[in-house]
Amino acid sequence: MELYQKTAANLSLMLQKKEVSSVEVVQSFLDRIELVEPHVKAFITHTPLIALETASAVDKKRLLGEDLHPLAGVPIAIKDNLCTAGLRTTCASRILENFIPPYDATVVEAIKRAGMPLLGKTNMDEFAMGSSTENSAFFSTANPWNLDKVPGGSSGGSAAAVSTGMAPLALGSDTGGSIRQPASFCGLIGLRPTYGRVSRYGLIAFASSLDQIGPLSLTAHDSALLMDVVAGYDPLDSTSLPEAVPDYAAGLEGEIKKLRVGVIKQNLADGFNPEVKAAVLKLVALLGANGAEIDEISLPLADYGLGAYYLIAPSEASSNLGRYDGVRYGYNAGGDNIEVMFSRTRGEGFGPEVKRRIIIGTYALSAGYYDAYYLQAMKVRTLIRRDYEAAFKKFDLLVGATTPTPAFNIGEKADDPLQMYLSDICNINDALAGVPSLSVPSGIDSCGLPLGMQMTAPPSREGLLLKIAGFLEQKRDPFPLRPRVKLSEGGEL
Amino acid sequence: MKYEVAIGLEIHLELQTKSKLFCGCSTTFGREPNVNCCPICLGLPGTLPVFNRRAIELAVTAAIALNSAVSDQSRFDRKNYHYPDLPKAYQISQYEQPLARGGFLEIESEQSFKKIKLERVHLEEEAGKLIHSGSSILGSEYSLVDYNRAGIPLLEIVTAPDIRSGREARLFLEDLRLLLLYTGASDCKMEEGSLRCDANISLRPSGLSSLGTKTEVKNMNSFRAVETALNFEAKRQEAILKAGGSIAQETCHWDEAKKETIPLRGKEGSSDYRYFPEPDLLPLTLDRALIQNISEQLPELPLQRRTRLKQQYGLEAGEAGLFTENRALGDFFESAAEEYSNYRSLAKWVRGDLLYQIRESGKPVEEIQPKQLIELLTLLDQETINRPVAKELLSEMVKSGKGPKELVKEQGLERVSGREKLMPLVERVVAENPAVVEKYLQGKDKAISFLVGRVMALTGGRADPGEINKLLKEKISQ
Ligand SMILES: [Zn+2]
Numbered sequence: 001m002e003l004y005q006k007t008a009a010n011l012s013l014m015l016q017k018k019e020v021s022s023v024e025v026v027q028s029f030l031d032r033i034e035l036v037e038p039h040v041k042a043f044i045t046h047t048p049l050i051a052l053e054t055a056s057a058v059d060k061k062r063l064l065g066e067d068l069h070p071l072a073g074v075p076i077a078i079k080d081n082l083c084t085a086g087l088r089t090t091c092a093s094r095i096l097e098n099f100i101p102p103y104d105a106t107v108v109e110a111i112k113r114a115g116m117p118l119l120g121k122t123n124m125d126e127f128a129m130g131s132s133t134e135n136s137a138f139f140s141t142a143n144p145w146n147l148d149k150v151p152g153g154s155s156g157g158s159a160a161a162v163s164t165g166m167a168p169l170a171l172g173s174d175t176g177g178s179i180r181q182p183a184s185f186c187g188l189i190g191l192r193p194t195y196g197r198v199s200r201y202g203l204i205a206f207a208s209s210l211d212q213i214g215p216l217s218l219t220a221h222d223s224a225l226l227m228d229v230v231a232g233y234d235p236l237d238s239t240s241l242p243e244a245v246p247d248y249a250a251g252l253e254g255e256i257k258k259l260r261v262g263v264i265k266q267n268l269a270d271g272f273n274p275e276v277k278a279a280v281l282k283l284v285a286l287l288g289a290n291g292a293e294i295d296e297i298s299l300p301l302a303d304y305g306l307g308a309y310y311l312i313a314p315s316e317a318s319s320n321l322g323r324y325d326g327v328r329y330g331y332n333a334g335g336d337n338i339e340v341m342f343s344r345t346r347g348e349g350f351g352p353e354v355k356r357r358i359i360i361g362t363y364a365l366s367a368g369y370y371d372a373y374y375l376q377a378m379k380v381r382t383l384i385r386r387d388y389e390a391a392f393k394k395f396d397l398l399v400g401a402t403t404p405t406p407a408f409n410i411g412e413k414a415d416d417p418l419q420m421y422l423s424d425i426c427n428i429n430d431a432l433a434g435v436p437s438l439s440v441p442s443g444i445d446s447c448g449l450p451l452g453m454q455m456t457a458p459p460s461r462e463g464l465l466l467k468i469a470g471f472l473e474q475k476r477d478p479f480p481l482r483p484r485v486k487l488s489e490g491g492e493l
Numbered sequence: 494m495k496y497e498v499a500i501g502l503e504i505h506l507e508l509q510t511k512s513k514l515f516c517g518c519s520t521t522f523g524r525e526p527n528v529n530c531c532p533i534c535l536g537l538p539g540t541l542p543v544f545n546r547r548a549i550e551l552a553v554t555a556a557i558a559l560n561s562a563v564s565d566q567s568r569f570d571r572k573n574y575h576y577p578d579l580p581k582a583y584q585i586s587q588y589e590q591p592l593a594r595g596g597f598l599e600i601e602s603e604q605s606f607k608k609i610k611l612e613r614v615h616l617e618e619e620a621g622k623l624i625h626s627g628s629s630i631l632g633s634e635y636s637l638v639d640y641n642r643a644g645i646p647l648l649e650i651v652t653a654p655d656i657r658s659g660r661e662a663r664l665f666l667e668d669l670r671l672l673l674l675y676t677g678a679s680d681c682k683m684e685e686g687s688l689r690c691d692a693n694i695s696l697r698p699s700g701l702s703s704l705g706t707k708t709e710v711k712n713m714n715s716f717r718a719v720e721t722a723l724n725f726e727a728k729r730q731e732a733i734l735k736a737g738g739s740i741a742q743e744t745c746h747w748d749e750a751k752k753e754t755i756p757l758r759g760k761e762g763s764s765d766y767r768y769f770p771e772p773d774l775l776p777l778t779l780d781r782a783l784i785q786n787i788s789e790q791l792p793e794l795p796l797q798r799r800t801r802l803k804q805q806y807g808l809e810a811g812e813a814g815l816f817t818e819n820r821a822l823g824d825f826f827e828s829a830a831e832e833y834s835n836y837r838s839l840a841k842w843v844r845g846d847l848l849y850q851i852r853e854s855g856k857p858v859e860e861i862q863p864k865q866l867i868e869l870l871t872l873l874d875q876e877t878i879n880r881p882v883a884k885e886l887l888s889e890m891v892k893s894g895k896g897p898k899e900l901v902k903e904q905g906l907e908r909v910s911g912r913e914k915l916m917p918l919v920e921r922v923v924a925e926n927p928a929v930v931e932k933y934l935q936g937k938d939k940a941i942s943f944l945v946g947r948v949m950a951l952t953g954g955r956a957d958p959g960e961i962n963k964l965l966k967e968k969i970s971q
Pocket residue numbers: 513516517518529530531532533534535644
């Protein structure tokens with residue numbers, strides 16, 4: 001087994017036992033990137049030198065016997081909406097194509113402190129707006145399981161990188177499914193933590209009240225290790241949770257107490273792909289066979305979530321994206337006066353989906369429409385949150401499909417925003433409620449595409465999600481976790 | 494027809510914090526452009542605001558001093574608009590749930606008190622500053638922007654339309670300024686832009702309660718400009734109404750050079766700021782204990798002080814006013830009054846000679862010791878020195894910082910008095926000036942003042958003219 005095929009937990013052990021150096025580990029991933037990246041295109045920016053430098057520094061420290069973080073020397077890829085000091089951060093947008101932040105996001109600082117070599121910044125939908133990574137201003141990313149399919153989005157680059165062994169771990173961000181949906185499409189663990197669990201400082205905002213950073217990985221253990229690096233209170237983020245963070249990796253051990261599992265009716269709806277549903281029910285049955293109490297639950301307001309989300313998120317986005325005007329940084333199209341400069345810069349700098357959402361959001365917040373749209377959506381959000389509170393009085397865990405279908409074709413939904421929005425239908429309510437939610441691989445369909453089950457827990461119980469995901473990894477019927485990347489010209493990688 | 498003027502003011506004050514409202518950058522005025530900046534106040538992508546607790550405390554202090562009801566929970570909203578001086582393209586402000594509602598400021602206008610009601614007091618962030626190469630952003634070849642100011646905490650105070658004249662507006666601002674100086678909330682320097690004021694002004698037939706159509710007057714850069722501009726605007730509106738015309742609701746620009754308000758017709762469309770709750774900040778919760786604590790620690794406010802000074806020391810209105818406006822001088826007076834009970838005399842010396850000497854020497858009153866003035870007045874009361882010497886000593890005292898007793902000794906300034914010391918001098922002057930003595934004896938009473946002057950000169954001005962006068966008459970009548 002090559003180094004790049006190993007899990008982060010494995011690599012961590014090997015490094016700690018000095019069976020391998022971090023430089024060797026990083027080199028293995030760099031070689032893999034060289035081979036696979038031309039076909040998958042997961043990265044916007046490659047940082048091999050930074051990765052090797054960090055690796056060699058960690059190796060030196062290890063030789064000197066210094067105390068190191070368990071993930072020290074284990075490389076990582078991060079989504080290109082996380083600010084990196086001195087390294088361009090584009091958000092996959094023309095408007096930030098050459099933007100070099102002077103500061104690190106809090107999570108980036110944490111990664112650096114842990115000694116994790118940075119392999120690169122991954123592709124995404126522009127400003128995280130999309131579900132297929134086709135909205136990147138630069139290029140689309142392919143699904144490693146079938147290069148004609150999308151990897152999901154908006155964290156599609158992070159998902160594709162981990163899935164192909166171009167990185168053992170990645171960070172993504174999830175506003176309304178942007179970690180979980182690509183994790184499902186690529187056969188990975190993808191965790192959206194409780195809102196506030198991971199600092200948003202340095203995450204380029206899409207919708208501030210919904211954005212959360214989280215891990216994508218091959219196994220629950222790997223995600224737990226990465227959560228141990230990035231989770232926790234941050235005085236720079238007023239919305240970050242002050243409560244202490246458990247040790248997620250340690251929390252994976254031990255018995256699972258008698259679980260009450262609620263199967264969300266709406267997330268296994270009639271129109272869903274039968275193989276998707278069957279795979280979820282199989283895992284549910286496995287939980288049942290291991291002592292969980294299973295029941296069905298209907299979230300009364302679930303059907304209104306998508307509508308509320310597509311008012312709240314664009315409203316916040318319309319405000320968050322106002323600052324890209326060419327005055328201080330980023331793309332500037334010029335113009336004879338300030339008004340022309342503003343409109344040309346924004347007209348040329350933003351892609352069509354971003355513009356669509358800015359327009360929707362601007363409209364929803366306008367005088368005379370605010371009450372009917374934004375305010376109404378916020379009321380729905382409150383009611384959805386109450387639905388969850390009620391549900392968690394009866395259940396420890398809510399489950400359903402992560403997505404209604406497996407990965408769709410590149411271009412299939414690109415011209416139909418509504419169809420695209422519907423692909424996040426199972427992910428949005430959790431985001432509105434601010435509760436933690438995780439996608440765990442549930443199998444491979446008859447076309448060879450991965451499937452996922454989404455599990456949702458009460459606030460701050462992401463540890464439980466990781467633990468159950470770990471349990472399922474051990475107990476489920478085995479299926480391949482990594483694809484063989486089949487090239488159109490023949491051959492596989 | 495008689496018209497009544499209704500003016501409402503919208504005042505912006507920079508709060509006197511060391512750092513900005515949502516980041517740690519310095520608020521120091523007058524530094525080179527764009528040095529008091531960081532990724533947060535420049536609104537770089539991904540940055541987030543964090544409250545400056547000190548700004549909140551100062552805002553609460555000001556609100557309480559203005560009798561405004563501080564809310565247990567208020568909220569921040571985003572006010573969205575595009576302008577190059579606004580780094581995030583929104584200003585974090587308070588819209589639906591301001592920090593405090595209601596309140597009033599009592600002003601003293603023409604010997605009577607009047608309460609000007611307030612609508613609200615809220616907290617927001619300051620924008621940057623634009624410098625145009627031409628007259629405006631669209632009429633310039635280029636504009637420069639300085640973000641040193643961006644993010645400084647601002648307090649917005651909105652009054653009810655209770656103000657009836659430009660003069661009243663000015664008095665309100667002067668009293669507001671003094672009040673906020675007392676609370677330490679703001680330094681209120683209009684010339685540095687830390688206090689700014691816009692006004693809404695309308696006219697209505699006297700006796701009518703509904704308001705007429707208002708105009709908004711901007712660009713008034715001093716208290717005097719506020720008075721002049723609003724009086725001008727009131728006259729302009731009155732002329733239009735008397736001619737049978739109607740007022741257009743518009744914004745007017747005060748032109749300080751022309752002394753006119755100039756309507757900016759059609760230049761500003763109605764703005765839609767698309768306010769919505771700021772998702773990056775939690776609602777601001779103030780516990781009762783904090784509000785109570787700030788309320789208890791509030792210093793004595795100007796109006797209370799003025800009244801107390803009059804009652805406690807029997808000061809005249811002018812003196813009480815001076816000792817309130819010039820807080821340090823008032824503090825000096827009070828400190829001296831603790832050990833000197835002739836308040837009338839003390840007040841006269843403090844507001845007269847002492848204030849004069851302070852202004853002359855440029856020395857702050859804080860550097861002068863009240864006990865030195867008491868010492869001086871005691872020497873005078875004991876007739877160790879006379880009044881002209883006391884005045885001279887005060888000047889020396891302020892300049893050198895030396896105590897009066899020390900100076901008296903140093904310069905031999907003790908008063909020359911008593912028959913045994915003065916009589917020989919009197920005899921000498923009488924002997925040397927027989928002609929003058931003769932004139933006096935012939936009934937020219939004024940001649941004696943010449944002789945008094947001669948004796949005074951011989952004592953180096955240290956004697957009491959009355960005593961000399963007495964001894965002279967005694968000598969001549971012998
Ligand atoms: Zn700053």
